[in-house]
Amino acid sequence: MIATHNRKKAGEMVTILSRRFPQLELLTLADFEGAPEPEETGSTYPENAAIKSESAAAFTGEWSLADDAGLEIDRLDGAPGLYSKRFGGEDLPFPEKMAKILSLLAGEGSRRARFRCCVALTSPTGETKIFEATCEGAIAQAPSGGGGFGYDPIFLPDDADGRTMADLTADEKHRISHRGKVLAMVGDYLEADGTL
Template sequence: MGPCLADGPNLATILGMNVEPTVDPPLLVIGTHNAKKGVELVELLAPHGVAVQTLAAFPEAVEVDETGATFAENARLKATEQAKALRCWVLADDSGLEVDALDGAPGVYSARFAGPACDDQANNRLLLEKLRATPAQRRGAQFVCSVALADPAGTVRAEASGLCRGRVLEALHGENGFGYDPLFLVREYHLTFGQLGREVKRTLSHRARALRAILPSVLSLVR
């Protein structure tokens, strides 16, 4: 069973990125329904000449229940289930925020911290409420990302992880990024991901670090 091939312009081209053209490259699908996360991953991979699409291009993509107890388990689930459904190479991630004072919460429940139908605003409000009496020196936290690469048969071929340490602030700062970005102070810059530009985030974020770790496997397998 061969990998599905790129058909038409990939998302990197649509985003206006200058990518070296290739002939019928195997297609790598980003296994997320989160549009903003998908764009971040595409931007990280595009300079390396990988033909990339998100699940938005595939009506047959499945909804994967994130039943894993860890980010790594959820990343594997999303990669393998989507790969089998689409018969493509799939790179999936699971990521979230771990707050020291909350014993690692919200963790794997980061996207649904305030409930199944919540949004970023509700999650941030709940986090601020839970940390209301926590002093600045005890608001340490880290963003964590696990990524998994599955072949078209649904077999995991590579895994990696990355993290970014910082601190949760007492109020939102900045409008860039998504999720908890406006609350997360990046130690190296003394600014939140909500205040920093995308170039900085592509260097320092947990997702960028996980992608750099798995990139050699992606380039050796999906080309």
């Protein structure tokens, strides 16, 4: 069970996992009436991911998986990082968040950055395992591309031939993205553990 109400994130995670495990029925919080979405009060990605996965597992009695991810920019001392969704205000649309970042990075200087994703996998008995991966890259000079979501239009992955994450096809993105990498680790664990 994917512990999120974010449809775009849930869709991406379901797509990645269902290709590897076509036998699984992958549900989201939207499939469970009254399922809570707890406040992310943790001070780290693992803490926030675990808050969500453990809440969902307790409510549904199912294996639950949740992630917390952020964009970390070296020149901004790792910001927006853990607060990527709330950067500039939670209600500020992502085009305006990206414009703010580009303004902060104006002029000469490093544009190195990475997407970091942490996934918490919680069993029906409440045991939680944490996985983490990054996608290294840089911040583009301007937004590009119509794919993906969030900060994808301004992030240039190292392995994408100068294209932003939003310029990539879904398959290309899933192969190199932070979320694709960490879900591959989750899949390896489930297979090795004998859960699947």
